[in-house]
Amino acid sequence: MVGWRWLAGGLSCGSRFGLLARAVLHVWLVRALALFWRGLLAVTMVFGSVRFMSNGPFVWFRWARILVFMAGKQDKEAVKAAKVARKAESKAKRSQIWQAFKMQRKEDKLLVPWMAGVFLVITGAVFLLGMLFDIQWMALPVGIMFGVLGAVIVFGRRVQKNVFNKADGQPGAGAWALDNLKRGWRVTPTVAATTQLDAVHRVLGRPGVVLVAEGAPHRVKTLLAQEKKRISRLVGDTPIYDMIIGNEEGQVPLGKLQSRLMKLPRNLGPKQVDAIEKRLSALASRGAALPKGPMPQGAKMRNVQRTMRRR
Numbered sequence: 001m002v003g004w005r006w007l008a009g010g011l012s013c014g015s016r017f018g019l020l021a022r023a024v025l026h027v028w029l030v031r032a033l034a035l036f037w038r039g040l041l042a043v044t045m046v047f048g049s050v051r052f053m054s055n056g057p058f059v060w061f062r063w064a065r066i067l068v069f070m071a072g073k074q075d076k077e078a079v080k081a082a083k084v085a086r087k088a089e090s091k092a093k094r095s096q097i098w099q100a101f102k103m104q105r106k107e108d109k110l111l112v113p114w115m116a117g118v119f120l121v122i123t124g125a126v127f128l129l130g131m132l133f134d135i136q137w138m139a140l141p142v143g144i145m146f147g148v149l150g151a152v153i154v155f156g157r158r159v160q161k162n163v164f165n166k167a168d169g170q171p172g173a174g175a176w177a178l179d180n181l182k183r184g185w186r187v188t189p190t191v192a193a194t195t196q197l198d199a200v201h202r203v204l205g206r207p208g209v210v211l212v213a214e215g216a217p218h219r220v221k222t223l224l225a226q227e228k229k230r231i232s233r234l235v236g237d238t239p240i241y242d243m244i245i246g247n248e249e250g251q252v253p254l255g256k257l258q259s260r261l262m263k264l265p266r267n268l269g270p271k272q273v274d275a276i277e278k279r280l281s282a283l284a285s286r287g288a289a290l291p292k293g294p295m296p297q298g299a300k301m302r303n304v305q306r307t308m309r310r311r
Contacts, residue, residue, distance in 0.1 A: 104155070104162060107162060108162060114154050114158070115151040115154050115155055118147070118153075119147035119148065120147070121147075122143060122147040123144055123146070123147035125143070126140070126142055126147075127139060127140055130143075160255075164255035168247075171197040171199075171214075172197075172199075173214065173245070174201055174212055174213075174245045174254070174257070175187075175190065175214075177257050177258065180258070181203075181258060181261070185203055185204070185261070186203070186204040186205065187201065187204075188201065188202040188204075188280070189201045191211075191227060192226065192227050194215070194219055196215065196219065197215065198215025198216055198219045199214055199215060199220075199223075200212070200213045200223045200224060200227050201214075202227070202280070203261065204273060204276060204277055205268075205273065206266040206267065206268050206269075207261075207266060207268070208238050208239035208240060208241065208264075208268060209231055209235060209240045209241070209276070209280075210240075210242070210261060210264070211224055211227055211228060211231075211240065211243070212242075212243050212244075212245065212257070213242070213243070213244045213245065214244075214246075217244055217246065217251070224244075228242060231280070234279045234280060234282075235279065238268065239267050243260065
């Protein structure tokens, strides 16, 4: 066989050796192309028909273009559908916020003045701060953004306060407030209840076990004592806290329930919380079904109480 060094040297000269080297190279190239074509035909026979094989590589190229076009078309359609869904979701959120703003403005006459005042104060403060460094016009857009953020925060806080004020004192308001807790809390509503719609809810988190009662204080204290005794048999030395929702001395207002829970000390780790949750899951609930949200004032309770007595 002709060596690669001899072949490279022959290609560089114009003698008969160069002509012979070029001829040998052409033979090798033809053999390589023939082997490639045979392999291509064999693959075609496995994955296609004889007609497909006879058309050669142009069919491969045509089918590749079709597949690429179809994939691109599907990707474009998926992107377009996702874009339409995002627009619809954003439009629905804006509509909900606008409806909430109109409802809150009708009930809260100080909403707009508070929002405007916070916006102007924050924007003016940032603008004056920029004047100290002679960059007030650069600081103005930043102040506007922070002003809008402050106005939105004021709007959210006043809406939340209004909602809690309306729900305060209604059966099921405590369970509704606990359901809106942030992640990290395991809420079990109505672990104990009476026919007068007094209830005890269990909350498990990093502080330990928290029993939250809503209803008449002289009735829920007995429920709290009984439930604490039941739970202490399973959780051992785990801290158990108890709270009563109300506006009297020693009670927790509904609007401050979430903040009071967040202020409790962190006594457990995540794995300990999971282990305690498994133990408590075996504890059967004796509570009756209560409304999942605050019931409107003046609602007829006879049917609900009759159902609870049957339980």
